[in-house]
Amino acid sequence: MHSRDRIRSGYNARFDRDTAHRGSKAKVTKSFLSILVFLFDLSAVVFAWLGGFVLRFNLDMPENYLPVMGWGLVFLLPAHAVACRLAGLYRGIWMFASLPDLKRVLSAVGFSTAAVVAFFAFFRYGQRAVPRSLLVLYPMLLTVYMGGGRAAYRMWKEHRLYGGLIAQGKPVVIVGAGRGGAMLARELERSADWRVVALVDDDRSKWGRELSGNPVIGGIESLPEVLASEKASHVILAMPSAAAEACRRATDLAVEAGAHVFTVPGLEDVMGGRVAISSIRPVEIEDLLGREPVWIDTRHVAAMVAGKTVLVTGAGGSIGSELCRQLARFKPTRLVLFEQSEFALYTLEQWFSVHVSELALIALAGDVKDPERLNEVFAAFRPQVVFHAAAYKHVPLMEVANAWQAVRNNVLGTLLVAECASRFEAERFVLISTDKAVNPTNVMGATKRLAEMVCEALHQQGGVTQFEMVRFGNVLGSTGSVIPKFQEQIARGGPVTVTHKEITRYFMSIPESAQLVLQAAAMGQGGEIFVLDMGAPVRIADLARKMIHLSGYSESEIRIEFTGLRPGEKLYEELLADAEHTRQTPHPKLRIAQGRAVEDGFLEALRPWLAQPCRSDAEVRAALMRRVPEYSPASNDDRTDTAAGAAHGIR
Secondary structure, eight states: OOHHHHHHHHHHHHHHHHHHHHHHHHHHHHHHHHHHHHHHHHHHHHHHHHHHHHHHTTTOOOGGGHHHHHHHHHHHHHHHHHHHHHHTTTSSOGGGOOHHHHHHHHHHHHHHHHHHHHHHHHOOBTTBOOOTTHHHHHHHHHHHHHHHHHHHHHHHHHIIIIIHHHTTSEEEEEEOOSHHHHHHHHHHTTOSSEEEEEEEOSOGGGTTOEETTEEEEEOGGGHHHHHHHTTOOEEEEOOTTSOHHHHHHHHHHHHHTTOEEEEOOOHHHHHTTOOOGGGOEEOOHHHHSOOOOOOOOHHHHHHHHTTSEEEEETTTSHHHHHHHHHHHTTOOSEEEEEESOHHHHHHHHHHHHHHOTTSOEEEEEOOTTOHHHHHHHHHHHOOSEEEEOOOOOOHHHHHSSOHHHHHIIIIIHHHHHHHHHHHTTOSEEEEEEEGGGSSOOSHHHHHHHHHHHHHHHHHHTOOSOEEEEEEEOEETTOTTOHHHHHHHHHHTTOOEEESOTTOEEOEEOHHHHHHHHHHHHHHOOSSOEEEEOOOSOEEHHHHHHHHHHHTTOOTTTSOEEEOOOOTTOOSSOOSSOTTOEEEEOSSTTEEEEEOOOOOTTHHHHHHHHHTSOOOOHHHHHHHHHHHOTTOOOOTTHHHHHHHHHHHHTOO
16 A cells, blocks of 8 residues: 555544544433433422422421322323423423423423323322322422423523623614514624614604614614714614615714614515524615615516527626526526627626526627627527627727627617517517616617617517516616726725716616516517606715715725716606606506607608718717707717817827
8 A cells, every 4th residue: 555545544543533522422411411301301300399389388398298299200201201201301402492392391381280280180189189289389380490490491502602792792773673683682692793782763652662682762863862872983783674765774874973874684684583693794785775685576487488598688787687687586598698708608607507407508609789699599599589798888888989889789789689580580679778778868778768769669560579678777786887887996995986976876786677678578569668667866976975884984084086078968858758658567667658659650760870880989970860859968978079089099
C-alpha cells in the first residue's frame, strides 16, 4: 500500500473510532437524562397523591387512611409510568418546553387520573374509600408538579444562558404587537444583541398591555416619543401583513427621529414560524414603495400556459427573466428562452437548472432583428404563446446617436417576431410596452407606441393569433433603473443626482409586473392595450432622501444634486394618451385603453421605412412625428442631438 494511502486509512480509522466514541457517549448522556426525568415524573405522582390527602384533611391526616395512601401509590406508580411512555413525554427537550410538551403532560395526567378513578371504584379498605375530592386534587397537583417543573427548568436554563446578556443588548422598539411582533419579541429575548424596551401598535385594544413582558405603549404616531423616552435608536417593523402605507409611515417617523429601521420577512415566513434573528434586515426602499399583494386568476393563466410551448424574447432582462420564472409555475411543455446577451441567457439557464430542473428548457441566442433566425426558431419549436419583452428601454441613451437603433430594435424587432407568430399560428402574442408610449416626448417612448400600433394593425388583419399589449411604468430594481443608480451613488459617498425637483415616476415590483402581464394575457381577446394600475406616482427627490436616510446618512453628509432634465425626459409619466379612455376588466389592477384606430395601409407604409439604411437622429424624429401623432419631442432635443452627433461623428 502506498504510504499516503496508509496515512489516509489510519486517519479514517481514528475518525471512525472518535465518532463512535462521541456517539456512544451522547447516547449514555441522553439515557441518563431520560431516567432522571422519568424519576421526576414518578416523584410527581407521590407528591400529588400525598398532597391531595393532606389538603383534603387540612393537614390533619387520619391514621386509618394511611393504608389507602400506600396501596394507591402501589397502583398509581406503574400506571403513571405507562402513561408517560405512551404520551411520549421523553421526546421533548426541557429547555424548550412549550405547548406540545404541555399537551403530552396533560395526556399523561389524564391517563393517571383514569387510574385513580379505577382505584376509587374498586378499592375498599376498612370501610374507607378514596375521598372523592382526590379525583380533582390529584390531577391538579400532578399537572402543577409535572408542567411547572418543566417550565421552571426552562426559565432557569434560559436565565443561566441569556440572562446576563439581555441587559447588554441595544434597546429596540418593535412596531406591531400582532403575531409577528410576539414571535419576534420571544426570539429577541434570547439575543445578546437586542433588548426590547417597548412595542407600538395602532390597535388601541392592545395599549397598556404587555407582550412577552414588554409594554405596548401606544400607536405608530407615538414612535418618536417612545424612542426618546426609552433612549432607543433602533426600530424593527413586525407588520408582515400590514399595508405598505403603514410601513412607510412608521419608517418615516423612525428615520426623522434618527433611528435605524429594520424589518422582518413576509407573512408566509411569520406564519411558518421562520421569524428569527438572522432574518431581520434593514428596511430597503422597495419595502417603502411596496404595493398591495397581487392576486391572479391561476385557473385561466394555467389554461393559457399548461401543456404548451411558450417563447419569451428578451428572456434575460429584468422583466423577461421574472416572466420566465412565473411561467414555470404553470407547467408549460417547453419554455423557449430567446436572448441576445449570452451572459444573461447563461445566467437564467443556470437558475432554472438549479430551481426548476424538471422543466424542458430551450435556451437560444438570437437577435429579434434577424428574420432568418426567427423563422428557424418558430419552425423548430412552434410556440403557441409568445411574450415579446426584448427592447431598448434607456431613454437618454436612445435619444442621442442611437435613435435609429431604437427604431430597428423596438419596432422592426416587434414586427418580425409578431409576423412569425402570425405565420406559424401562435395562439397569443403579448407585447410588453411602457407608460413612456403615452404622449411620448422621447424616441424610446415613440418607438414603443409604434410597436403597439404594429400589433394593432396585425390584429386588424385577422388570423389565428391574438395580439395583446401591456403597459406599465418603472420596475423596482430593474437594470438601469433609478434605485440601483442611487444605491451606487450613496455607496460612493454621493452626491445623489436627480434631474429635477418635481420629477415623478410610477413604480412597480418585478414580480407584480410579471404576474399582471400573465393575467392580462390570459383575459385578453385580441387587440387590447392593457394598462396596469401603478398606484400613486413617487417624487424622485423624495425617493432619494429616503434612500439616503435609510442608508444611515443625513443630507448634510450625502447631498442631492439637481442636474436638469435629460434628453427626452418628462417631468411626469402618463398611462393614457389624451385621446384614450379605459374600460374595466374583471381584475381590479387592469384596465383596457381605448384610443384611435390604426389607419389602413399602416404596415405597408412602415415596412419600406424600416428597410432603409441608418438615418440621423433628426430624420428619425421627423419620421416618428409623422407616424405617431402623439409624439412631441422635447424642445432641447435638436440641440442635444447636434452636439452629440458631432461628438460621435454622426451627421
